[in-house]
Amino acid sequence: MGGVAVNDRGISVLEQYPLKVFQTYRGRGAIICETDQGLKLLKEYQGSKPKGKFIHELLQNLKQEGNIWVDDFVENKEGEIFSIHRDDTVYVLKDWFPGRECDVKSSGDILAASRQLAYLHNSINQCKIEIPEFMQTEESEFLDECIRHQRELKRVRNFIRERNRKTEFELFFLKSFEELYQRGEEVISTLSIRKQNNELSNASVLRICHGECNQHNFWFCDNQIVITNFDRCMIDYQSVDLYHFMRKILEKYNWNYELGTAILSAYQKERKLEEEEKENLYFRFYYPEKFWKVANHYFNSRKVWVSERSIEKLRGVLLQNDAVLGFLNQMIQKM
Template sequence: MGKKKEEKELQELFDAFGADPEVLREWDLAVEKIKQVRGVLRLKTQAGYRALKKVNLSEARVRFVQEAIDHLAGRGFPNVPRFIRTKYGDPYVVHPSGIYYLTDWVPGKEADLKKAKNVFLAAETLAKLHNAGAGFAGGRFGQETREDFSASWGTYLAKLSSYDASLEERREQTAMDESYRSHRLELTQMIEHATEQLANTPYPQILEWAREHKTLCHGSFSRQNLIVEKERMTVIDFDHCHYGHPVHDLGALLTRYMPRYQWDTTIGFSILDVYRGVREVSAEEMTVLAAYLSFPQRTLEVVEAYFERTRDWDGGRFANRFRKQLALDEGREMFVQDLIARYGLNLSAPSFAPHLEGLESYDELDGMESSSVETREDGWEAQHVVEKSEQVSVEVEEEAPEVSLVSHEDEYDDHANEEESSSGTKLRYTVPRVKQRKPQKPGPWRPNR
């Protein structure tokens, strides 16, 4: 009776997950306990905890992901769960209900990126991933490329025009409608400026370099996919990985999490310095990054969510979020201005975001993402207290110098923020001391690797 009840509960859970428990036979798994955590099933087996995931992707795509992970692990990036092969030696199972793959369960919590030390650790981890991802010779099962973000930028002006038309047809106007109308010009100016600046960068050349060197991007480097335990960060969910240039991942990381710090220059430059301490960034790449950060991505996501009804919010909440994002755009543009000045980039600094006052502190940044830090905690182990966000002090130069990024060998000194690691070694997040140089226009693009 007890066994039948367990089998019934197992079947019900798999049904709710849209999966079939018979796939467990492919690994000869005797499951003692099972729980759905996000998009995977956490299995407790005699061999330890495992994560079973079902994906509705093509077999070529899954094979690409599996080979990319194997490549990273083979190139010295161990912080990634590899596919566990079936008893027949297959890396995944193709089933009528979908494709399944099994990995070890990664212990820990989703990275709390409200803590600057975790953002620095994420930057360091991302740089290591990019270093290990170079030279990936997979893809014979399908070229997986999503690399030119300029293509998506061009669609936003057309979208805004369609939103304008929909407003003309409405009899009743919401608070969001009024806010959108008031700041429609600034949106256009920010989009056009970023697009123009990107066109003045060597973006096509760095994309060509990335294609030739087959560099990998994670594609979804967000806190949900960064698991931290005792100062060790593991990257999970490579289902969106693709060939691309590392500046895409780096730009997305800054765009996603710098608003938490009001685009504070000290934090932002420290993130870049941690990344550059592991993977060198050329002046040309930094120019592309500055153009990338000139684009009002987060603000446009709010507008898009409102007009396309992808969020179940009322007009007042949308208007509040929209205005707060616009206020953050002012800080973002100031950060880009400082970035251009510090590195002597040949770009025109953006200055189009409106100056908005009287807004409450922006404490709803998680609202446009799918979870909170605590969501992954499933109660099977002892609960840990989540520490409050701490103030981080980083020593920097009083004046932001302009430098060439051709070489960084002489730029570092002993000033650093240090965090003890579980092994007793110290993770050093060094803020560079740089030699002051005259601004230089980027020369012909050349990879500095």
């Protein structure tokens, strides 16, 4: 689903909605609208319509049955969530809220967001909603993802090896490649054995996930926390959401063990992770995803010049490597 900025001409689609617009202004990569029915957010829609309709049904369930605050779609005068501009661009209008996003400098915000994520998962699991066939899966796709990433890492390494004059980034990459690549191989080896033994096929543990869980999608509004941007919702271990949230936070705190434990405890006070979810969480932390991301960005951009920011990101991955492993060793004992 799209998060692209809306061209101002798209404002005319607001005429298709049963509301009165007082003012519009840009924000959150879209257009925020002050209306007689509260704040709304207008943006282009570039995703699958069937998935959009499924997300709408899910969010309606969460609001009605789970008392979870979410940025649901607003239906137009025809009862549809998609509105077509005269230039054929598709737009959606969503509920929006006055407030602020989760402050990563505030441990109170971080722990409150972790608890809210657990509430969300509990509410999702109680929803009586039929999963459409295009969303269904029999097992986590994490193994296939790791295999693909490992293949891409080798391609980057081979490319750099063949370069005569290597940049600082490329020298850093080659120096760190073997250790981090082997960590990925360990994950693949373990998960492959489990797959052969049918230990990865417990589909009952795979449930609806938010899909893009980070501090930007927890919106603090009065005494409520609104969870936003379900565009990438998927079926997987729900520990995937916890992983994405924790990784984004802990990278900023050099994998501080006390904070990581507090985040995990805040979540598990509201929802206990199942054993398969704990294992999935561990393997996701152990796999060097950030190393792959930095390398992939390098390979898909101009390689004749690497920005200082990319060098700093890679340097940060290497500097935090021992901290990640130390965090994982302690986390195992607490889970």
